Amino acid sequence: MKDTKHNSGAPEDPQRRTFLIGLIAAMVSFITLVLGGSGALYFLSPAWRGRKENWVAVGPISGLKEGDPIKIDFVQRKMDGWNVIQSPSSVWVVLQKGEWVAYDPHCTHLGCPYRWDANKKAFICPCHGGVFSKDGNVVSGPPPKPLMRYPTKIENSTLYILPEGAKA
Amino acid sequence: MKTILDWLDERVGWRKIKEVIFDRLIPKGVDWRYTLGSITLFFFILQVTTGILLAMHYSPSPDHAYDSVKFISNNVPMGAFLRGLHKWGATGMVVSVFLHMLRVFFMGSYKFPREVTWLSGVFLFFLVIGFGFTGYLLPWDQKAYWATTVGSKMVEQVPMVGQYLGSILKGGEDLGAITLTRFYAIHVLVLPALTLLFMAFHLFLVVWHGISAPPERTSRSGDVPLTDKDPNWKEKVKARYLELKHQGKSFWPYIIFKDTVAITIVFIIVAAVAIWKGADLEDLANPTDTTYNPRPEWYFLSVFQLLKYFPGSLEAFAIVLLPLIVVGILLGLPFFDKGPKRHPMDRKWLVLAGWAGLLGVIVLTVQGGRSPLTNPVVEKDPLIMEGKRLFTDLHCEYCHSLNGHGGTVGPALDGVGMRRDHNWLANHFKNPEKISPGTKMPNFNLLDSEVECLVAYMSSLGGGSFTAKAPRIFEENCTVCHKFHGVGEEIGPDLSHIGSVRDAAYIASYVTDPQKMNPDAAMQSLAEALTPDQIKDVANYLAQQGK
Numbered sequence: 101m102k103d104t105k106h107n108s109g110a111p112e113d114p115q116r117r118t119f120l121i122g123l124i125a126a127m128v129s130f131i132t133l134v135l136g137g138s139g140a141l142y143f144l145s146p147a148w149r150g151r152k153e154n155w156v157a158v159g160p161i162s163g164l165k166e167g168d169p170i171k172i173d174f175v176q177r178k179m180d181g182w183n184v185i186q187s188p189s190s191v192w193v194v195l196q197k198g199e200w201v202a203y204d205p206h207c208t209h210l211g212c213p214y215r216w217d218a219n220k221k222a223f224i225c226p227c228h229g230g231v232f233s234k235d236g237n238v239v240s241g242p243p244p245k246p247l248m249r250y251p252t253k254i255e256n257s258t259l260y261i262l263p264e265g266a267k268a
Numbered sequence: 269m270k271t272i273l274d275w276l277d278e279r280v281g282w283r284k285i286k287e288v289i290f291d292r293l294i295p296k297g298v299d300w301r302y303t304l305g306s307i308t309l310f311f312f313i314l315q316v317t318t319g320i321l322l323a324m325h326y327s328p329s330p331d332h333a334y335d336s337v338k339f340i341s342n343n344v345p346m347g348a349f350l351r352g353l354h355k356w357g358a359t360g361m362v363v364s365v366f367l368h369m370l371r372v373f374f375m376g377s378y379k380f381p382r383e384v385t386w387l388s389g390v391f392l393f394f395l396v397i398g399f400g401f402t403g404y405l406l407p408w409d410q411k412a413y414w415a416t417t418v419g420s421k422m423v424e425q426v427p428m429v430g431q432y433l434g435s436i437l438k439g440g441e442d443l444g445a446i447t448l449t450r451f452y453a454i455h456v457l458v459l460p461a462l463t464l465l466f467m468a469f470h471l472f473l474v475v476w477h478g479i480s481a482p483p484e485r486t487s488r489s490g491d492v493p494l495t496d497k498d499p500n501w502k503e504k505v506k507a508r509y510l511e512l513k514h515q516g517k518s519f520w521p522y523i524i525f526k527d528t529v530a531i532t533i534v535f536i537i538v539a540a541v542a543i544w545k546g547a548d549l550e551d552l553a554n555p556t557d558t559t560y561n562p563r564p565e566w567y568f569l570s571v572f573q574l575l576k577y578f579p580g581s582l583e584a585f586a587i588v589l590l591p592l593i594v595v596g597i598l599l600g601l602p603f604f605d606k607g608p609k610r611h612p613m614d615r616k617w618l619v620l621a622g623w624a625g626l627l628g629v630i631v632l633t634v635q636g637g638r639s640p641l642t643n644p645v646v647e648k649d650p651l652i653m654e655g656k657r658l659f660t661d662l663h664c665e666y667c668h669s670l671n672g673h674g675g676t677v678g679p680a681l682d683g684v685g686m687r688r689d690h691n692w693l694a695n696h697f698k699n700p701e702k703i704s705p706g707t708k709m710p711n712f713n714l715l716d717s718e719v720e721c722l723v724a725y726m727s728s729l730g731g732g733s734f735t736a737k738a739p740r741i742f743e744e745n746c747t748v749c750h751k752f753h754g755v756g757e758e759i760g761p762d763l764s765h766i767g768s769v770r771d772a773a774y775i776a777s778y779v780t781d782p783q784k785m786n787p788d789a790a791m792q793s794l795a796e797a798l799t800p801d802q803i804k805d806v807a808n809y810l811a812q813q814g815k
Contacts, residue, residue, distance in 0.1 A: 120525040127532040134539060135317060135353075138346040142321050145345040156713050160701055177713050181325070182332065182339035184715065256702055 154178050155253065155260040158191060161200070162257060169194035169216050169223075169234065171205070176263060191250060191261055192216065192223070196235060202261045203236060204248035208268075223247070288475065290520035295481035295512040298523060301375075302479065303530035304368035310531045311361035312467065314538075315399070316460065318354040326406070328452035330445050333408035334552045341549060352542025358400060360538050362567045365396050373601075373622055376610030377480040380502060383602035385473040388466050390598045395463045397567075402455040404565055405448065413553030414562035416451075417443055422575075425587045443555075479523075481512040483610035493614075496607035505608050551653055559765070569636030570629045576639075649774055655725025658718055667709070670729070677708060685727040685771060693723045728771035728811075738809035741802055745794060752813075760791060767813040776807035 158172045173190045192203040203223075207214045212227035222239060223232040230241035237246045245268050250261040277283045325344055327336045340347040369389065372378055378386035405416045420443060424434035439446030487493035494501055517523065554560075564572050578586040605618055612619045659665075665674035670681045688696075692703065697719045700709035714722070747756035750763045766775065774785070780803060782789035794803065 117521060120521045124521055124525055124528045127528045131532060131535050134535075135314070138349055139317065139321050142344055142346040142350055143324070149345075154715075157699060157711055159711075175713060177715055177718070179715065182327075182335040182343075184718065256699065258699055258702065 151264060152179070153262060154264065155262050157258050157260050158193065158202075159259060160257055161254060161259050166195045168218055168221075169203070171216070189263065191263075192247075193259065194234060200252045200254065200259055201236070202250040202252050202259075204250060204263075204266045206248075207243060208238075208245050208247060209241070209243040290524075291518050292475065292478070293513045294479050294516045294519050294523045295509065296515040297482040297512070298479055298516065299482075300526060300530065301371050302523075303527050304364055304371055305474075306527035307530055307534050308361060308364045308368055309467070309471075310534070311357055311364055312463065314357045314535070315354060315361060318350050318357060319456065319460075321350050322354055323456060328406065328449050330408055330448055330553070333406060333448060334549075337407045337409075337549055341547070348546055349539075349542055351547040352545065353538060355547035356538045356541045356545070358403060359566075360534060361396055362400060364534070365393055369393060370622075370626070374612055374619060375480070375483050376605075376612075376615060377483075378602045379605065379610055380505060380608070382473070382477055382480060385470060385477065386602050387599065388470040388473065392463065392466050392470060393598075394595075395459055395466065399455065399459050399463075400565060400567060402451040402459065405451045406455065407549055408448065408553050409550040410553055410557065410560050411550050411563070413443065413555065414560060415564050415568075416447070418562055418564070418572075420447075422587050425584050427584050427588070478509065478513060481509055483612070484508075485611045486609055486614055494608045498608075501608045551650070552657070566633065566637065570632035573632040573636030573639065649724065649728070649770055651721050651724035652728045652769065652771070655721035655723070655728075658721055659725060662712065681726065681729055683729060685729045688726070690723055690727060693726050694719055697722055724771075727773065734805050734808035734812070737802075738805045741798065741806050742809060745797060746806075749791070763810060764813060767811045770811065772804070772807040772811035775810050776803050779803050779807065 154176070156174055156176050158174050169192045171190055171192055173188065175186050175188050177184055177186050179185075190205050192205055194201050194203075205213055207225040207227065207230050209225065209228055209230050212225050214223045214225040214230070214232065216222075217224045220231075221234065223234075223236075225231070225241065225243070228242050230243040231239040232243070232247050233239050236249065238244075248266040248268055250263055251265045251267075252262075253260050322340060325336060325340045325347070327333060337351070341351055342348075372386065372389070401419060405412045420434050420437050423437055424430040426433055435441065437447075438444075439450045486495070494504055498504070563569075574590070575583070575586055605615065609615055664681075667675045667677035668679065668681045669675060674680075684693075696703045696709075697712075697714055700707045700711055742752070746752070746763070749759040750756050750761065751758050752762070753764045770778075778785045778789075778791075779793075779798070780795045780800075781793050782791040783793075798806070
């Protein structure tokens with residue numbers, strides 16, 4: 101039927117017509133608001149849901165020696181969405197002025213794994229010869245900034261670090 | 269503004285489109301029963317919207333599916349609501365598409381010239397059923413796993429080619445990872461694409477032929493009844509339709525208003541149920557579980573029930589022939605019920621057969637829903653289940669033995685729940701060195717939520733000891749409602765194996781205050797009838813059952 105002559109239909113009351121259109125708009129807005137609103141909260145939530153602090157125990161401090169920095173390997177378990185992932189990692193720990201300092205084990209130049217040289221009393225990067233002092237400052241070579249530090253805390257005489265909070 | 273609209277009209281032709289779709293006249297008498305198609309269309313839009321959002325946090329692999337669905341419900345803002353909308357929207361869509369079909373059937377709207385509209389609708393109905401079947405495997409919980417197991421076994425009953433069909437459906441010999449990815453691809457890619465295609469065609473035909481007018485008796489004006497013997501009956505049907513159409517109102521806004529009101533009411537109902545009931549998630553799929561009662565989604569219950577009536581030898585008949593007959597009837601309907609007679613009173617036998625069929629489906633569904641659960645329903649503590657899983661994932665048995673299996677580096681864990689309290693266990697998992705200096709147990713840096721699960725599982729291993737009075741206390745107070753090793757009533761769940769899923773502490777809290785542990789519990793508190801020591805005694809006794 102290709103008949104579209106709409107002037108032959110029942111007489112229209114313009115007021116009723118406007119009223120119905122208003123109601124339709126209200127109902128459609130209601131559904132859109134509920135559905136769109138909850139959808140938007142769902143989709144945009146990563147913007148305001150921060151990361152949960154995930155302190156990692158690296159060991160009892162009674163076992164840590166003062167003096168030269170030591171490298172501690174640890175396995176961090178963390179939530180990745182609905183998954184728990186385990187990532188093996190390590191940290192350089194040193195007692196400095198009565199405070200435990202934990203260094204991110206990567207050179208600040210290009211991320212190579214540096215090591216402690218007990219004779220030279222310095223951290224030495226094997227890639228481009230970067231050298232850091234025990235307090236993390238650049239002694240020589242290309243590194244642009246001091247070693248990154250993890251926040252630390254002691255609880256029940258165990259040393260905890262927060263790898264996500266690395267700061268220069 | 270006007271120039272912009274004119275510019276667009278010259279290029280898109282929207283004025284013509286508006287005239288054809290929105291200003292078209294809808295025949296007189298089109299009432300609320302005609303909103304069912306629009307409601308179904310709305311449900312499709314709702315399912316697509318919520319489905320896209322759910323897919324953003326879903327992973328179709330047996331390792332992750334269950335956890336990702338749980339994540340949506342528990343961790344993503346509005347996730348539980350959107351899952352609820354998707355689940356109840358699916359239910360609503362099955363109902364609305366079915367009612368829409370019944371409306372068309374009883375009003376004879378599938379007849380000339382709308383036979384092809386009906387056929388495309390029948391295909392859309394099958395697609396909706398396909399959505400249901402592929403959709404509920406995705407959460408990978410017990411219901412998902414077992415319902416799909418049953419579904420694929422049914423396909424395998426088909427003579428000759430059953431095995432091949434089963435393998436194609438499952439993507440292999442067993443129900444597993446490939447089944448899940450295939451179902452997922454079908455659910456989110458294939459079916460929506462086909463549905464869009466058929467829906468576009470269906471809606472095009474609805475506009476092309478116009479919405480069918482309510483049926484009239486063929487002998488309405490007192491003259492000779494119109495039959496297909498009349499060589500001009502098609503022209504007469506068309507002419508009468510035009511007449512009714514010109515007495516009607518335009519689609520916009522009058523008919524759309526009715527549709528929108530119906531859609532809004534239905535949406536409010538579905539949203540309310542989504543908030544109130546949510547979308548449940550049963551325990552993780554477990555192929556070795558023999559205590560589960562597989563039940564299909566309610567809209568498959570009639571088939572489920574029907575299968576009980578066919579003995580083994582006729583099973584193939586029921587599984588192959590019956591669905592074929594149903595499909596044949598649906599597709600063949602406009603071809604064996606032809607001519608101008610549309611009013612139910614002019615098609616008495618067919619309408620009667622329709623009612624009989626409908627009644628049959630309803631009776632079977634109700635009976636299927638009522639069929640008793642053969643296995644006792646034991647509430648499982650999700651924390652313990654989770655702890656058990658973690659125990660396996662962390663390979664605890666490399667060092668610890670349990671029930672005679674496992675390493676000897678650490679102590680055996682049988683009955684550890686009797687020896688260690690919650691605090692000790694929690695501290696032990698968080699920092700083994702601190703609790704037992706010199707221990708070989710590594711610090712796993714477990715997350716707090718993981719420690720909680722492991723503690724629950726360990727505590728469930730071996731309850732405390734119970735006195736000789738415990739069985740007596742149980743008999744006097746509990747068998748009034750609970751069956752126990754074949755004795756007692758069946759008002760509450762059978763408790764013969766309760767110890768395999770609940771620890772003594774849980775049972776004791778439940779007996780003291782059932783509603784605290786399970787808001788829906790019908791059980792009365794026994795805190796006044798029994799002393800705390802007696803409750804503990806009975807709880808320890810029950811915790812030993814079914815170990």
